[in-house]
Amino acid sequence: MRWLVLAALVCGLSAVGGHAFAEQPQDWALGLQPAATHIREMIGSFHHELLIIITVITLFVTVLLLYVIVRFRKAANPTPSKRTHNTLIEIVWTVVPVLILMFIAIDSFKLLYAEDVVPDADLTIRVTGHQWNWSYGYDSPKGKFEFTSLPLSDDEDKAKGLPRLLGTDTQLVLPVNTTVRFIVTSTDVIHDFTVPAFGFKIDAVPGRANETWTKVEKEGTYYGQCSELCGSGHYFMPIMVKVVSKEEFKKWLDKAHDEYAALPTPSGATQLADAGLTR
Ligand SMILES: [Cu+2]
Structure with a gap:
């Protein structure tokens, strides 16, 4: 009985302990990192x-x-058998x-x-790989905009308490419980857009528009990396995703449009938009 109580306690504690970092792999954990989709x-x-x-x-x-x-x-x-x-x-x-x-x-x-098979999406985001960063393009009610997400240095990651080599200055922001379609391309070499907790991995190929989708069920911060060897900065191509409530997302979309729409577009992703590859 005592053992049972102890075992229950340990399970309970590890569940609580694990919850704080549920969106990323943990030290000494077994199996795949916790699922968010x-x-x-x-x-x-x-x-x-x-x-x-x-x-x-x-x-x-x-x-x-x-x-x-x-x-x-x-x-x-x-005497061995001779059977064949x-x-x-x-x-x-x-x-x-x-x-x-x-x-x-x-x-x-x-x-x-x-x-x-991509279900009917509520939101389409254009993702473009570059040597070496990602840029994300959104359609807001005010109009299209696109921004670049640059990796942070080791010191910045440490100062912000982010996992090493996974933090970025701006993030891919997604609304929770929403079907999001990604149109993925590249401006130079083949990259690969991957977020393990969401379970997608799609090549970003120059001159091609690949698509994938996700529907994240838990708010939080998630991390991914480029998963196609794309040059000397390949290790330094993190994908940091913030999943927020639908209301928060609307507010962010509005603010982000004002912040980024006036800037020059960082990539060829708008070419995709012009070619009618968005909704
Ligand atoms: Cu890459």
Whole structure:
């Protein structure tokens, strides 16, 4: 009983302790970082499902191998069998793996489809990769605007209490519980727009408009990085995302328009807008 209470206490404490940093990986944690979207939860359960399947298969093969090593060693089995075929067992070891793969394929395709098909979006944001920073373009009721998000130095990260190499001066701001579509492109080389807690990863390719989407269910600050080796500053291309309430987002959109709309556009993302690739 005492152990149960202690275990419950430890679980409770770690849950509370983990909550403060729920949006990013924690030291000594196991598994994937906490999910902030339904898609990321689906990725998590698929990951666990595969982990169980691969563990069972590995244990089965290990036990089989150990059995063969012991049972058919020279001392225990001096005259080996000359058998070369066994129809039943050959059918079994062909069909069973096929069935396992089909089972995995069904869940895998479900997940791929959910990630790939962009639902009706309430908001479209243009994301452009540059060597080496990201810029974000929004449509506000007052008009379009775009701004650059520059990485902070180590000292600035430390001063602001942000995780090292992940802080930025301006952030990608998203409203909570809203379907957001991202149109992703690049002005120079291939980058990759990735936020692990949201479960998307999409290449930013010069001359192409790729799209992905997300619907974040929890307010907070999230971090991502460029995930395609894009040059010497690749490590220094953080994506810092602030997810705020819908009201706060409206206020921010208004303020951000006044702040950024007058500035020269940092990238070719407006070309996408002009080409009608936004809504
Ligand atoms: Cu990059």
